[in-house]
Amino acid sequence: xxxxxxxxxxxxxxxxxxxxxxxxxxxxxxxxxxxxxxxxxxxxxxxxxxxxxxxxxxxxxxxxxxxxxxxxxxxxxxxxxxxxxxxxxxxxxxxxxxxxxxxxxxxxxxxxxxxxxxxxxxxxxxxxxxxxxxxxxxxxxxxxxxxxxxxxxxxxxxxxxxxxxxxxxxxxxxxxxxxxxxxxxxxxxxxxxxxxxxxxxxxxxxxxxxxxxxxxxxxxxxxxxxxxxxxxxxxxxxxxxxxxxxxxxxxxxxxxxxxxxxxxxxxxxxxxxxxxxxxxxxxxxxxxxxxxxxxxxxxxxxxxxxxxxxxxxxxx
Amino acid sequence: xxxxxxxxxxxxxxxxxxxxxxxxxxxxxxxxxxxxxxxxxxxxxxxxxxxxxxxxxxxxxxxxxxxxxxxxxxxxxxxxxxxxxxxxxxxxxxxxxxxxxxxxxxxxxxxxxxxxxxxxxxxxxxxxxxxxxxxxxxxxxxxxxxxxxxxxxxxxxxxxxxxxxxxxxxxxxxxxxxxxxxxxxxxxxxxxxxxxxxxxxxxxxxxxxxxxxxxxxxxxxxxxxxxxxxxxxxxxxxxxxxxxxxxxxxxxxxxxxxxxxxxxxxxxxxxxxxxxxxxxxxxxxxxxxxxxxxxxxxxxxx
Numbered sequence: 161x162x163x164x165x166x167x168x169x170x171x172x173x174x175x176x177x178x179x180x181x182x183x184x185x186x187x188x189x190x191x192x193x194x195x196x197x198x199x200x201x202x203x204x205x206x207x208x209x210x211x212x213x214x215x216x217x218x219x220x221x222x223x224x225x226x227x228x229x230x231x232x233x234x235x236x237x238x239x240x241x242x243x244x245x246x247x248x249x250x251x252x253x254x255x256x257x258x259x260x261x262x263x264x265x266x267x268x269x270x271x272x273x274x275x276x277x278x279x280x281x282x283x284x285x286x287x288x289x290x291x292x293x294x295x296x297x298x299x300x301x302x303x304x305x306x307x308x309x310x311x312x313x314x315x316x317x318x319x320x321x322x323x324x325x326x327x328x329x330x331x332x333x334x335x336x337x338x339x340x341x342x343x344x345x346x347x348x349x350x351x352x353x354x355x356x357x358x359x360x361x362x363x364x365x366x367x368x369x370x371x372x373x374x375x376x377x378x379x380x381x382x383x384x385x386x387x388x389x390x391x392x393x394x395x396x397x398x399x400x401x402x403x404x405x406x407x408x409x410x411x412x413x414x415x416x417x418x419x420x421x422x423x424x425x426x427x428x429x430x431x432x433x434x435x436x437x438x439x440x441x442x443x444x445x446x447x448x449x450x451x452x453x454x455x456x457x458x459x460x461x462x463x464x465x466x467x468x469x470x471x472x473x474x475x476x
Numbered sequence: 477x478x479x480x481x482x483x484x485x486x487x488x489x490x491x492x493x494x495x496x497x498x499x500x501x502x503x504x505x506x507x508x509x510x511x512x513x514x515x516x517x518x519x520x521x522x523x524x525x526x527x528x529x530x531x532x533x534x535x536x537x538x539x540x541x542x543x544x545x546x547x548x549x550x551x552x553x554x555x556x557x558x559x560x561x562x563x564x565x566x567x568x569x570x571x572x573x574x575x576x577x578x579x580x581x582x583x584x585x586x587x588x589x590x591x592x593x594x595x596x597x598x599x600x601x602x603x604x605x606x607x608x609x610x611x612x613x614x615x616x617x618x619x620x621x622x623x624x625x626x627x628x629x630x631x632x633x634x635x636x637x638x639x640x641x642x643x644x645x646x647x648x649x650x651x652x653x654x655x656x657x658x659x660x661x662x663x664x665x666x667x668x669x670x671x672x673x674x675x676x677x678x679x680x681x682x683x684x685x686x687x688x689x690x691x692x693x694x695x696x697x698x699x700x701x702x703x704x705x706x707x708x709x710x711x712x713x714x715x716x717x718x719x720x721x722x723x724x725x726x727x728x729x730x731x732x733x734x735x736x737x738x739x740x741x742x743x744x745x746x747x748x749x750x751x752x753x754x755x756x757x758x759x760x761x762x763x764x765x766x767x768x769x770x771x772x773x774x775x776x777x778x
Contacts, residue, residue: 178613302754303754318741
């Protein structure tokens, strides 16, 4: 197992190096530099050249990449052009917020999807199964941002149960309680869409499991139906969902961006969005890189979890 | 030795009677057309296409004229779906918004299919170090959250329809490539490909005549779902203010304008654009599921 982890870790290194190259290239080979965004209508070629010089953008691309990558090795992500703060500081503030939204939604969605899919499979082709499938199709086809707007209109405007945005009110004290209160709608938006996709997989997987021989054996032994379901069937049917954990990670990250934008939550999504529009290169490069690395880690963890849950897979 | 005529005809016609024999493609299309999902999907998709393209021929109100005395009006005889915050007719804007969304969505999915298939086949055929390198590049590109990638590319240019199509196609083909490659790898080692190679067939001939027909199922399935992905992507980017510049209407952008009038209870600007997106997404997703049932070899036999 230890060897396998090490092996997978080493395999991930070229991907991460590739990510640094892609995130650097994406920002640098596209037209329109940050100088234009900073100077606005006052941009003259001389002023643009001066700004480019001060930011080191006049150096050959290869040198710029070298400088950036060398600093990266020292965990220095540069200074934001617009906030004039170290990018590391900005990300230290924003990343935990996004990880919290994504993490909570992930766990909730997983839990709900497993229960929903299992019940569907157990009462296959019954009214509950068909009803849930129909609703899931609808929710799955619904754009995340529309769902978020609807939740906002229903539960924050029409019935003012929850705040319309931000992480806490400016004139009250911020604590875990207010934070959780502000998180309800964003997390709901992200969870509902994810459940719709996952419950389907869970239903298929549970259906396949319920017809296996060992389930029949368990029933024949006289085990109670709950025991058959939760001890025998459930464990095996969750397996495919674990692989999906890694697969859905990039999608959920994208979803978080939209949700943060709608609820004005200062997470990575909002930071990246604003930086992309203002061409704040250091932030954009860092965000793409970190997003990519998190996805790589997500896939790695999914792989390892798979081995932990499924005794048939041994990593030698 | 001459066979009696009855036996001759029996031998000729018999294979066509068996359900499993005959051209493979035909049987799969039969499965496709017998699925209710396919029909519901087709009806929904056709409805949205007609709504967007034939609708404006029947309904003549301009999508651009601002009626400044009728700002944010609820549905009425003159404006069947009301007006927005600029006094523009919502129904006309929904129809016009649908046109570009559908065109961009379908073309982007087709382009990414073509490119992804070529890349995947080339990688599988090349094998060895080239294959590893080509697939490593795909790994990296797949790791970047798609929306981040779209956002970045889009924010660096002034978007127009052609550019948006290129961006969607350019960020969607990685997934196709992976599937095509693994499918092609399993076909590549089969005997008939070896036979073709030993008979002197060139790389291109093997690719086009032997590998391509076998990966078409996978390609068709993913492409259908990519149409759904691209349409959703366009709506999302437009919602974020990065779609086609105003006054060009788009469902996503309409929802973003609708958020401004959230507190006025203007339901007619919040529900219809969202429902338009859901209808076309549902239609394409249904079609995708029907295509998958018919063409995905892993599901055959279920």
